[in-house]
Amino acid sequence: MSRDVLDRAPDDRVQILDPTGEVVAPDLLPDLEEATLHAMYRDMKFCRRFDERMISLQRQGRLGTYASLAGQEGSQIGSTYALSEADMLSFQYREHGAVVSRDLPWEYLLYWMGHEDGNAALADVNVFPLNISIAGHIPHAVGWSWAAKLRGDERVGVVHFGDGSTSEGDFHEGLNFAGVFDTPTVFFCNNNQWAISVPRERQTASATIAQKADAYGFTGVQVDGMDPLATYVVTKAARERALGSLEDAPADGTNADSDASDRLRPTLIEAVQYRFGAHTTADDPSVYRDDEEVKQWRERDPIDRFELFLRNRGLIDNGHIEAVEAEVEETLEDLLDRTAAYEPDPREMFEYTYEEPTERLEDQRAHLESLRSTHGDDALLEDE
Numbered sequence: 001m002s003r004d005v006l007d008r009a010p011d012d013r014v015q016i017l018d019p020t021g022e023v024v025a026p027d028l029l030p031d032l033e034e035a036t037l038h039a040m041y042r043d044m045k046f047c048r049r050f051d052e053r054m055i056s057l058q059r060q061g062r063l064g065t066y067a068s069l070a071g072q073e074g075s076q077i078g079s080t081y082a083l084s085e086a087d088m089l090s091f092q093y094r095e096h097g098a099v100v101s102r103d104l105p106w107e108y109l110l111y112w113m114g115h116e117d118g119n120a121a122l123a124d125v126n127v128f129p130l131n132i133s134i135a136g137h138i139p140h141a142v143g144w145s146w147a148a149k150l151r152g153d154e155r156v157g158v159v160h161f162g163d164g165s166t167s168e169g170d171f172h173e174g175l176n177f178a179g180v181f182d183t184p185t186v187f188f189c190n191n192n193q194w195a196i197s198v199p200r201e202r203q204t205a206s207a208t209i210a211q212k213a214d215a216y217g218f219t220g221v222q223v224d225g226m227d228p229l230a231t232y233v234v235t236k237a238a239r240e241r242a243l244g245s246l247e248d249a250p251a252d253g254t255n256a257d258s259d260a261s262d263r264l265r266p267t268l269i270e271a272v273q274y275r276f277g278a279h280t281t282a283d284d285p286s287v288y289r290d291d292e293e294v295k296q297w298r299e300r301d302p303i304d305r306f307e308l309f310l311r312n313r314g315l316i317d318n319g320h321i322e323a324v325e326a327e328v329e330e331t332l333e334d335l336l337d338r339t340a341a342y343e344p345d346p347r348e349m350f351e352y353t354y355e356e357p358t359e360r361l362e363d364q365r366a367h368l369e370s371l372r373s374t375h376g377d378d379a380l381l382e383d384e
Contacts, residue, residue: 004237005221005237006219008221010208010213010220010222010270011222012222013222013224014233015224015230016224016227017228017305017309019304021308021311028233036081038315041316042324042327043097043101044074044303045303045328047077049325050100050332051096051277053332053336054112055068058281059281062113063112065282066112067094069275070275070277071273071275071301072094072274074226074227074273075097075225076095076096076100077101079188080097081228082235082236082239083158084154084239085126086126086155087156088126088158089126089160090137090144090159092131092137092160092162092165094190095160095190098160099127104335105122106334107121109335110342115342134161134164134165135170138174138175139177142157142159142174142175145178145266149181149182149183156184157183158185159187160188160190161187161190162190162195163194163200163209164196164203167203174187175187179213182265184243184264185242186235187213187267188269189268189271192275194289196283197285197288208222220269226274226305235269241265242266243264274294276298346372347365347368350365
């Protein structure tokens with residue numbers, strides 16, 4: 001994939017498919033195998049249904065506070081499919097699709113049910129644990145990328161975050177370090193127009209988020225985040241630029257003395273999109289945005305757009321769609337059955353609070369054990 005797609009003005013938004021599924025930039029259309037296109041479609045459909053089920057489970061009291069991804073399937077699936085399985089993903093908390101693209105370990109659901117085993121399982125698919133503190137993971141992703149560069153690994157670090165993160169100091173510190181040391185990092189900003197109730201225009205006076213990369217000495221590009229093929233192409237090009245030529249990279253991890261056009265370079269991608277639902281299940285978006293705005297953005301639905309593209313090319317039909325939907329339901333039921341059978345150990349809540357348990361923590365642990373020995377776990381649950 002040519003890196004030329006990155007060499008355009010930050011406000012020159014990359015788009016391949018329009019909302020009707022028509023190809024508007026044939027020169028950018030990636031040459032993907034039919035099986036890959038089918039897999040992308042399946043994963044996008046899975047994401048939407050996963051989202052619906054997770055919200056339903058939260059309303060039933062079977063899941064904790066959950067962050068919906070609906071509307072952002074195109075950016076999450078498109079960008080992740082552009083990567084190598086060895087590349088490291090670091091995400092905020094809404095990019096469930098990135099994990100779906102890595103075959104979604106069933107333990108992932110456990111995290112949203114309050115069990116840290118769900119986070120631990122992500123390491124097996126080269127995904128950092130999800131991050132709740134806004135932008136706090138960005139410097140860590142840059143540090144990992146720098147280490148990969150120093151080792152000479154052909155791996156890229158991709159860090160997802162929202163538009164609200166660009167107002168945090170961690171964002172600027174991470175990008176500044178990446179620019180100075182030319183780390184192989186792809187910064188992927190999911191600009192979904194709202195940071196909880198704060199609109200995009202209240203985050204920054206910059207015309208785009210992509211142009212912020214200029215201050216740190218590398219490329220920023222804006223892409224239609226509801227177009228999975230556009231996000232694929234841009235992320236693929238950013239990955240190639242991030243890897244550059246490892247043989248030419250100085251041992252100290254900088255490229256300060258190199259004028260090579262193919263040197264390692266980070267990229268800031270701003271994926272313009274919209275979240276259809278609430279910020280989380282603890283939020284009421286009707287308080288700060290109107291239905292007409294949501295309706296207008298729903299006309300750009302990434303799944304509808306991609307489905308129309310595939311239909312127009314004769315790659316799917318009603319039978320294929322029905323088969324995908326049936327497989328998605330079956331897979332989800334299996335995931336939920338496995339999580340329902342999980343039996344957590346209540347003592348684990350004391351294991352990772354401090355490196356050395358405090359006296360108060362030990363007293364709490366002893367109190368729990370006393371209650372369990374007297375009443376049993378079932379009785380404790382009934383008391384709740």
